[in-house]
């Protein structure tokens with residue numbers, strides 16, 4: 113694997129400079145392969161990084177230092193070429209070994225471990241990670257922001273799990289607040305138990321919209337809502353039982369829709385769980401002298417750097433009830449106690465950046481130093497995500513739309529007719545397209561949504577990834593008889609093969625980088641590029657009609673590439689398809 117070469121080169125450097133080999137690992141990177149295929153080295157060592165780390169003295173001319181170090185290094189049977197560039201030393205490894213080491217795991221049934229046994233990845237901290245994502249609000253709209261949170265959080269959870277962490281996947285429902293007062297008050301008038309069972313999300317939303325409209329001109333409804341919510345807060349059994357019904361039915365429905373999307377949660381928590389704890393957290397703040405009463409009678413925490421109340425955060429309304437942030441403080445403390453996480457990641461759109469920065473600040477002020485392990489992953493807005501029937505209100509709308517559109521596109525190709533379950537395939541392809549579009553750029557940027565573009569089969573889309581994967585699977589199906597435990601790595605010497613292999617060398621670095629900034633774009637772009645290299649290999653390296661041992665070696669190359677593609681897709685939250 114890649115780590116074999118990294119270690120060998122690091123050891124060589126260690127011997128030459130009389131330093132432990134570990135220090136060279138972070139300074140060594142696999143060289144990005146250019147589209148224009150030409151012979152190029154495989155790894156480069158950055159002298160700048162070594163000077164920055166204190167491994168090399170940081171004074172003197174860096175180029176002289178580079179040339180000097182390079183001249184001390186000797187080529188051998190693994191590293192066949194050592195050259196220098198601008199403050200870098202390039203290493204070219206033996207071509208036969210490159211194929212042998214990289215493609216070795218695929219003959220041993222260790223396909224899903226590819227790239228994971230790596231010094232580079234070992235340098236990452238491992239532990240328990242709690243990822244909170246999706247977190248829609250009951251009876252309210254599920255908007256594009258919730259969809260983004262769902263797929264981004266799922267990606268982060270998958271990535272963390274792949275890298276050996278224990279992961280807790282949590283959905284924190286907006287299951288508390290005045291909307292339940294309104295729902296409770298309005299359900300008798302506008303609700304129907306039957307409709308609630310039939311289509312719960314839609315029905316609750318409808319009742320909520322209707323009762324809101326009514327409340328606008330009817331103060332009695334407003335008053336009834338307040339009374340109902342108060343009853344809820346005081347745990348009165350009738351109110352609680354209705355609320356519970358709303359919640360249970362909603363969760364059941366959501367579970368079902370998330371399943372279509374390929375997403376699951378270990379815990380469905382929610383704001384309602386932390387009512388009482390919120391009051392307890394407020395008492396703790398009080399006893400530390402951190403809670404002040406404002407002129408309006410609200411309870412606030414002073415977050416200004418000079419303690420002059422120029423920036424405060426409200427935790428209690430004047431009637432003593434808690435707010436969104438108060439419940440978040442309580443929820444964080446509760447999660448720490450329950451799950452002993454080493455890190456907790458919240459995924460929401462960027463409009464909540466201030467909220468989370470205040471949350472972490474307050475937790476720290478309360479003496480919870482573990483708040484340093486909390487992180488908010490925020491993302492930009494999606495503009496123009498509409499379905500044929502109008503605005504997106506439910507997650508299901510998006511999934512239905514993506515399925516219908518993909519099905520229509522697929523029906524124009526012949527192969528679709530042979531599919532057993534075209535609906536299901538279309539849905540999975542469509543979801544891949546959504547995910548790839550969403551993950552291609554930086555999370556923080558906003559983007560404009562365009563159905564036509566995301567579903568193009570040519571170009572850098574999720575459809576292209578699925579198509580590449582399905583094509584490789586078909587190649588393997590057709591040549592099943594050829595697959596063997598061994599292969600001759602000397603037969604993969606063409607530049608087309610080398611490019612695929614060199615690109616695979618980068619996989620562990622891509623995972624490493626993703627683990628650091630939690631951006632899915634590195635992996636998406638790696639997989640898209642891999643698919644382009646595979647397309648060239650598919651054109652130029654036929655299996656059928658080639659000599660037996662050549663065909664066998666090529667098949668191994670394709671099967672390795674296919675596994676890495678599938679592994680990467682799964683981390684992104686995409687189910688790789690064997691046929692399409």
Ligand code: ARG
Pocket residue numbers: 244247248249284285286440458460
């Ligand atoms: N339900 C919230 C919303 O829809 C998102 C919750 C985010 N998580 C949290 N712990 N505050 O805006």
